[in-house]
Amino acid sequence: MNSGDLAWVLISAALVWVMTPGLALFYGGLGERRNLLHTMFVPIMIIGIATLVWFVIGYSLSFGGSGSVIGNFKHLFMTNVSFTHSTKSLTIPDGAFALFQGMFPIITAAIITGSVIGRVRIKAMLVFITLWLIFIYSPLAHMVWGGGLLAQLGAIDFAGGTVVHISSGVTGLVLALMIGHRHNDQHVPVRPSYVLIGGALLWVGWFGFNSGSALAANGTAVLALVNTWLASAVAVLTWGLAEYQWHKRATLSGITSGGVAGLVAITPAAGFVDPWAAVLMGLLAGFVGFFGITFVKNSFGYDDTLDAFGIHGIGGTVGAILTGVFADKQVGGVAGLINGDASLVWKQIVAVLFTVAFAAIGTFLLAKITEVIAAPLRLTPEEESKGYDTLMHDLTVES
Numbered sequence: 001m002n003s004g005d006l007a008w009v010l011i012s013a014a015l016v017w018v019m020t021p022g023l024a025l026f027y028g029g030l031g032e033r034r035n036l037l038h039t040m041f042v043p044i045m046i047i048g049i050a051t052l053v054w055f056v057i058g059y060s061l062s063f064g065g066s067g068s069v070i071g072n073f074k075h076l077f078m079t080n081v082s083f084t085h086s087t088k089s090l091t092i093p094d095g096a097f098a099l100f101q102g103m104f105p106i107i108t109a110a111i112i113t114g115s116v117i118g119r120v121r122i123k124a125m126l127v128f129i130t131l132w133l134i135f136i137y138s139p140l141a142h143m144v145w146g147g148g149l150l151a152q153l154g155a156i157d158f159a160g161g162t163v164v165h166i167s168s169g170v171t172g173l174v175l176a177l178m179i180g181h182r183h184n185d186q187h188v189p190v191r192p193s194y195v196l197i198g199g200a201l202l203w204v205g206w207f208g209f210n211s212g213s214a215l216a217a218n219g220t221a222v223l224a225l226v227n228t229w230l231a232s233a234v235a236v237l238t239w240g241l242a243e244y245q246w247h248k249r250a251t252l253s254g255i256t257s258g259g260v261a262g263l264v265a266i267t268p269a270a271g272f273v274d275p276w277a278a279v280l281m282g283l284l285a286g287f288v289g290f291f292g293i294t295f296v297k298n299s300f301g302y303d304d305t306l307d308a309f310g311i312h313g314i315g316g317t318v319g320a321i322l323t324g325v326f327a328d329k330q331v332g333g334v335a336g337l338i339n340g341d342a343s344l345v346w347k348q349i350v351a352v353l354f355t356v357a358f359a360a361i362g363t364f365l366l367a368k369i370t371e372v373i374a375a376p377l378r379l380t381p382e383e384e385s386k387g388y389d390t391l392m393h394d395l396t397v398e399s
Contacts, residue, residue: 001084002091005216009096012212015205016103020047020110022201026260027114029194030253030306034387035118036191039306041393042117043110046129050106053133058105059098061138068149070139090215100212101145105137107209108164114306115172119182119384120377122392127374128366132171136362140167140355154344155351156327156334158224159213161268161320162355169313170359173304175377178367181303183381192252199256203232206263210270223331224270228263231282235262238286246294254290257311261289264315269323272332281322288318317352324348 024040031039050058055078065072075081075098083095090097109129116125140163143150150162157163210228214221239258240250265285266278273281292310304310324345327336335341371377378384383391 001086001093002216005091005218006093006096008217008221009092009100009212009215012208013096013100013103015208016100016107016212017047017205019103019107019202019205019209020044022198022205023107023110023114025194025198026202026256027117027198027306029191029196029198030114032118032387034389036389037393038122038388039113039117042113042122042125045126046110046113047106049126049130050109050133051102053130054102054105058133058138059102061134062101062141063098063146066147067142068152069143070148071142071146092215097215100215101141104141104160104164104209105133108137108160108168109133111165111168111308111312112172112175114308115176115304116179117305118388119179119305119379120175121375121379122388124370124375124377128175128370128377131366131369132363135366136167136171136359137163140358144351150351150354153347153350155347156272156323156344157268157320157351158271158323158332159210159267161264161316161323162351165264165267165312165316166320166352166355167359169309169311169316170356171363172308173302173313174360174363175367176302176304176309178364179378182305183384195253195256199259203259203263206232206267210263210267214271220271220332223275226275227266227270227273227278230275231266231278231285232259232262234279234282235259235265235286235289238283239290240286242287242290246290257293257307258286258289261285261311261315264289264312265319265322268316268320269326272323272328272334272336273326274328274331277322277326277328277338281319281326284318284322285315289315317356320348320352321345 020043024043028036028040060073060075061071064074081094081098083093085093142148144157144163207225211221211225236255236258240255243254244250262282262285265281289311292314293307325337327334329335329339336344
């Protein structure tokens with residue numbers, strides 16, 4: 001065991017945990033006044049749910065055994081997990097690995113809520129999230145990081161382009177389509193300062209998210225952090241430019257969202273590409289993210305409330321494919337198109353399509369099951385009009 005590696009992974013785990021309260025603030029600032037408190041409440045509830053699911057069964061299904069699609073039950077309740085040595089040829093104990101990986105399903109599930117917040121019943125959402133973590137997230141984590149199907153295919157995902165961002169974005173879109181448009185839409189960002197503070201927490205946490213995924217305090221961790229820094233910074237500029245050209249103004253909420261778009265895009269590539277490629281990916285991410293929440297959303301007419309699909313689903317897809325383009329064998333050990341191996345691009349495309357189909361079909365089925373065992377997904381028009389801050393949190397707000 002290496003004490004320096006262990007210290008970095010533990011710090012990174014704490015940084016990833018901070019991302020969820022950050023997302024709560026970020027979403028709260030972007031959301032409707034009548035659901036301000038509720039928008040922040042739900043991600044915090046998910047910290048409790050996702051943590052318990054991970055402890056009971058999620059880690060075992062994600063990283064137990066050697067199946068192609070799903071793990072086994074060897075580590076239920078985190079039994080047979082050593083806190084002193086590694087069975088995965090790492091320099092950190094298995095307990096530290098389980099801790100770090102356990103932060104990822106929390107933020108992934110929280111991202112989903114942004115697509116439907118304010119018009120989905122809280123009971124239905126919490127039941128759905130529990131099922132989703134078991135039957136969608138855990139298999140994907142196993143297939144990508146646990147030696148399963150997509151890993152065997154040769155697709156790569158450094159820190160969660162497919163497992164985290166595509167899966168959560170697609171899930172949010174499917175739920176939004178199933179639930180339908182909002183009634184009496186009052187969606188005007190009400191707290192730009194919350195967006196900035198939450199975005200800053202996300203940003204700092206993301207350094208641990210990506211750099212910590214090296215699972216050691218080494219050169220790959222440094223590369224991942226540098227790439228994350230560069231891509232997010234460039235995306236701020238390109239989003240701001242796109243927003244100014246489209247709306248004749250640039251906003252604080254907009255450029256902060258641009259930073260998040262850059263973070264999403266670089267996530268699958270952070271430890272596999274050179275810094276110059278990270279700059280190009282960030283440049284594209286700012287434009288693509290803005291395009292996703294404006295032109296794509298308006299053209300297809302879906303109601304993705306806080307743009308979980310536009311930023312995470314589309315951004316994760318672009319990042320995963322570009323990883324196949326820019327991966328440099330001398331940097332990350334895997335050759336992409338720029339190194340003359342076009343096959344990685346096709347492997348990445350297959351992984352993206354598989355993730356989209358798996359998340360979409362699984363979400364539809366789990367949403368239907370949720371309606372049977374819990375409650376209708378959607379609030380009534382009258383309940384939605386009042387807002388959850390009044391209905392549940394005993395907070396009277398102006399409509």
